[in-house]
Amino acid sequence: MNNPISQYLDQIQTLLNTGVANEHTHRPALVNLLKTLYPDLKAVNEPKRIACGSPDLVILNPEDVPLGYIEAKDIGVSLDKALKTEQLKRYLESLHNLIVTDYLEFRWFVEGEYRPEMTVRLAEVNKAGVLKPLPEAALEQLFTTFIETQVITLRSPEDLAARMAKIARLIRESILKAYDQEKTGVLHDQLASFRKVLMNSLTVEQFADMYAQTVCYGLFAAKCSASGQSFSRIHAGHYLPKTNPFLRNLFSQIVGVDLDERLVWAVDHLVTVLNHADIGAILENFGKRTRQEDPVVHFYETFLQHYDPSMREMRGVYYTPEPVVSYIVRSVDLLLKQQFKLRSGLADSSRLESGLHKVQILDPAVGTGTFLYAVFNRIFALFRKNKGMWSSYVSEHLLPRVHGFELLMAPYTVAHMKLGLQLQEMGYEFDSEERLRIFLINTLDESQEFVDEKWARWLSEEANAAMAVKQESPVMVIMGNPPYSNFGMLNTGDWILDLLKDYKKDLKEKKTNLNDDFIKFIRFSQWRIERTGYGILGFVTNNTFIDGITHRRMRESLLESFDEIYILDLHGSVKKKEKCPDGSLDKNVFDIQQGVCIALFVKHSQSKNKLAKVNHADLWGARPAKYEYLYAEDVKETKWTVLEPKAPHFFFVPKDFATEQEYLNYSSIKEIFVSCGSGVKTERDRVSIHLTRQSIKTTVEEFKNLDEIKLRNKYNLVKDSRDWKVANAKNDVLENTEEELFKLILYKPFDIRYTWYSGKTRGFIGTPSYPTMQHMLSGENLGLLIGRTGQVISLDKWDISFCTNSIVEYNLYRRGGNILFPLYIYPTEKDKFLNGNGEAKRGSPAICSGDYFKL
Numbered sequence: 001m002n003n004p005i006s007q008y009l010d011q012i013q014t015l016l017n018t019g020v021a022n023e024h025t026h027r028p029a030l031v032n033l034l035k036t037l038y039p040d041l042k043a044v045n046e047p048k049r050i051a052c053g054s055p056d057l058v059i060l061n062p063e064d065v066p067l068g069y070i071e072a073k074d075i076g077v078s079l080d081k082a083l084k085t086e087q088l089k090r091y092l093e094s095l096h097n098l099i100v101t102d103y104l105e106f107r108w109f110v111e112g113e114y115r116p117e118m119t120v121r122l123a124e125v126n127k128a129g130v131l132k133p134l135p136e137a138a139l140e141q142l143f144t145t146f147i148e149t150q151v152i153t154l155r156s157p158e159d160l161a162a163r164m165a166k167i168a169r170l171i172r173e174s175i176l177k178a179y180d181q182e183k184t185g186v187l188h189d190q191l192a193s194f195r196k197v198l199m200n201s202l203t204v205e206q207f208a209d210m211y212a213q214t215v216c217y218g219l220f221a222a223k224c225s226a227s228g229q230s231f232s233r234i235h236a237g238h239y240l241p242k243t244n245p246f247l248r249n250l251f252s253q254i255v256g257v258d259l260d261e262r263l264v265w266a267v268d269h270l271v272t273v274l275n276h277a278d279i280g281a282i283l284e285n286f287g288k289r290t291r292q293e294d295p296v297v298h299f300y301e302t303f304l305q306h307y308d309p310s311m312r313e314m315r316g317v318y319y320t321p322e323p324v325v326s327y328i329v330r331s332v333d334l335l336l337k338q339q340f341k342l343r344s345g346l347a348d349s350s351r352l353e354s355g356l357h358k359v360q361i362l363d364p365a366v367g368t369g370t371f372l373y374a375v376f377n378r379i380f381a382l383f384r385k386n387k388g389m390w391s392s393y394v395s396e397h398l399l400p401r402v403h404g405f406e407l408l409m410a411p412y413t414v415a416h417m418k419l420g421l422q423l424q425e426m427g428y429e430f431d432s433e434e435r436l437r438i439f440l441i442n443t444l445d446e447s448q449e450f451v452d453e454k455w456a457r458w459l460s461e462e463a464n465a466a467m468a469v470k471q472e473s474p475v476m477v478i479m480g481n482p483p484y485s486n487f488g489m490l491n492t493g494d495w496i497l498d499l500l501k502d503y504k505k506d507l508k509e510k511k512t513n514l515n516d517d518f519i520k521f522i523r524f525s526q527w528r529i530e531r532t533g534y535g536i537l538g539f540v541t542n543n544t545f546i547d548g549i550t551h552r553r554m555r556e557s558l559l560e561s562f563d564e565i566y567i568l569d570l571h572g573s574v575k576k577k578e579k580c581p582d583g584s585l586d587k588n589v590f591d592i593q594q595g596v597c598i599a600l601f602v603k604h605s606q607s608k609n610k611l612a613k614v615n616h617a618d619l620w621g622a623r624p625a626k627y628e629y630l631y632a633e634d635v636k637e638t639k640w641t642v643l644e645p646k647a648p649h650f651f652f653v654p655k656d657f658a659t660e661q662e663y664l665n666y667s668s669i670k671e672i673f674v675s676c677g678s679g680v681k682t683e684r685d686r687v688s689i690h691l692t693r694q695s696i697k698t699t700v701e702e703f704k705n706l707d708e709i710k711l712r713n714k715y716n717l718v719k720d721s722r723d724w725k726v727a728n729a730k731n732d733v734l735e736n737t738e739e740e741l742f743k744l745i746l747y748k749p750f751d752i753r754y755t756w757y758s759g760k761t762r763g764f765i766g767t768p769s770y771p772t773m774q775h776m777l778s779g780e781n782l783g784l785l786i787g788r789t790g791q792v793i794s795l796d797k798w799d800i801s802f803c804t805n806s807i808v809e810y811n812l813y814r815r816g817g818n819i820l821f822p823l824y825i826y827p828t829e830k831d832k833f834l835n836g837n838g839e840a841k842r843g844s845p846a847i848c849s850g851d852y853f854k855l
Contacts, residue, residue: 008033023074053174068097094166151276165306172212213410320481323630331635347379349397357401363480364443366404369415404438439466446495479538482521503554543597546652555650559611566600580620587623615640673821677772679810683724723766732763746808778826
């Protein structure tokens with residue numbers, strides 16, 4: 001027995017005879033076998049990489065290109081069970097060519113699919129640890145086929161985005177493991193620097209996300225720029241334009257020669273996949289559906305949706321359709337020409353007495369650079385007949401006054417690449433000292449100067465340059481598409497929250513709904529233009545602020561700051577179930593549920609003594625029709641209706657106030673009832689609301705008896721929130737065991753269900769609204785339920801009122817919540833103590849007086 005496979009089995013038998021062999025001790029024997037059979041190939045067996053999530057062996061060709069991967073388990077370990085582990089599931093979905101083995105049996109997987117006909121078993125082992133070789137074990141044939149198998153060529157954007165997203169998740173997991181393994185090191189230094197300079201609340205998980213996305217999307221963008229050439233990880237940085245030394249240095253460190261050796265295998269795997277992607281086919285007609293003309297930028301959102309849809313929703317990352325961008329950019333250009341008498345509009349090169357340019361432009365949430373891309377195109381159009389002046393104009397009058405801020409690394413990377421390549425395609429070559437003024441910064445954080453430290457020198461320089469723009473540059477034009485819909489969970493620094501106080505002044509509301517990021521970006525932009533003393537703000541944004549009740553002070557503040565306001569309501573709210581005036585379907589210009597609008601704000605001077613003039617227009621219909629309109633029209637051609645917003649609400653939408661005085665002559669229902677409050681917010685309906693009493697009892701018993709991990713798995717409770725945590729819910733049911741805590745609850749009109757209600761805040765129920773609900777539980781009662789605004793359910797008539805004799809869930813109606821007005825109020829525990837009355841008697845009427853009506 002002197003052939004390589006026989007020698008391999010002899011080595012395995014020798015190790016088994018020691019009685020202490022394991023999967024690690026067998027690995028060198030497998031490596032020697034592969035080297036003997038294929039001397040030109042490399043079988044990399046790096047313990048540091050393996051500890052961070054790499055397969056046991058990475059097979060490389062002479063050019064170090066990954067050909068396939070081998071994951072080995074100990075002899076005697078069930079491969080069927082191993083294949084069900086999270087580790088193997090990640091490998092199968094991410095790696096195109098994988099062998100899983102217990103050193104005796106070899107199973108081959110291509111693109112995650114098992115090839116059972118190629119399975120090879122070399123030997124069996126008895127209880128004494130003695131191997132019995134099996135005949136006709138065609139292992140060399142399997143290895144040869146395995147090595148010669150190529151990555152499939154990907155031709156559709158969805159397929160490539162899905163594959164990249166899987167690899168990104170693999171890289172993310174490797175980073176997390178590498179971080180956990182080192183107490184100090186490069187990853188710890190990098191995270192510490194990002195926390196100090198960019199976002200102090202950055203978690204390890206968010207850092208790993210940032211890292212993985214930058215690697216994956218940066219390499220994709222580099223591949224797109226490589227003009228069909230095959231490229232390597234080391235050379236990818238060569239395709240980065242010389243627009244930003246920070247980006248080039250960073251990309252070199254996280255992808256190039258300085259890449260952490262524990263991550264090399266995963267990044268090289270991505271390069272292999274990209275080199276087998278038909279980029280031409282992927283980019284062909286890619287942006288037609290949403291009229292996003294830049295396919296590389298458009299691809300980012302597709303990638304992010306596959307990588308982590310929840311992050312996309314949280315960060316509000318949505319590409320902006322080209323027609324929307326076109327309308328805003330052309331309108332701002334016209335307003336500069338007409339309202340500010342700047343003949344060249346966005347291309348204006350005039351300077352202030354300070355020497356700085358007058359028309360300073362900023363996109364405070366630049367994303368992948370869509371708006372600035374359109375600005376460059378608009379300006380370049382003026383030079384088409386005189387291209388000889390273009391290069392000097394860019395150097396002297398374009399680069400110094402166009403700025404962008406971005407918090408997320410991946411879109412920041414794309415913005416630099418795309419805008420740099422755009423200018424190169426227009427005939428401009430960057431000098432070594434020039435850069436695009438796109439900065440990695442949190443727009444909504446307080447400005448402060450940072451000191452260089454360790455590798456973060458580039459990051460500090462980046463942040464300080466951005467802060468200079470934010471604080472000192474007389475920004476005149478702000479435009480963009482700020483993030484939507486994260487409900488104030490991000491960007492909670494003192495600086496922006498202090499600015500937001502103006503929008504909340506004297507509201508006297510329990511819930512203001514004024515912490516969404518888009519509102520913070522509007523407030524920042526208002527602040528920045530007020531500091532300049534004049535300017536234009538142009539956003540496409542969530543449209544709730546134009547007529548929301550709690551946004552009334554926000555609207556008043558904007559009226560006080562600006563001279564002219566233009567609101568083009570694009571509608572498209574799925575949540576409101578909006579329809580066109582003729583009854584036909586109304587569609588959103590984005591792939592989101594929230595309605596949007598284009599808002600243009602113009603400020604002429606520092607001093608003003610009257611509120612802004614408000615112009616309003618509606619755009620209804622199907623998406624293609626809206627796109628056609630936005631491409632064809634601008635602020636000058638749009639047919640506006642002039643509004644006269646009045647206190648106290650200052651609506652930015654048309655309102656008929658003909659019967660206002662008659663309405664105001666009546667008393668408010670909050671004046672009639674002395675007690676009222678919001679409905680119950682369970683925070684987890686699937687846990688707290690049940691159709692039967694037995695069903696809720698079963699759930700409560702499980703929360704008493706099961707541990708947290710089992711509860712999370714059973715009820716799909718992946719993440720806790722501020723107001724609801726598994727541990728708190730469990731503690732609540734353990735501390736309160738009374739049978740009478742099982743209660744009826746009005747879930748929807750005429751839909752009465754069961755819940756468990758202790759009244760404890762942030763317990764089994766997140767927000768129980770006990771001060772109001774206690775009156776519904778203390779004795780016989782009847783409550784009036786009023787929906788605050790009928791508009792949220794998009795009905796012509798306001799009719800959202802109902803009655804209940806039980807506690808009620810907050811979202812009784814489709815949207816907008818409800819306020820419960822109990823007819824009777826009962827003595828509270830505090831009342832009983834103060835009055836010396838130990839028993840709760842029939843409640844007192846909750847009506848203020850008989851002036852309204854008699855009971």
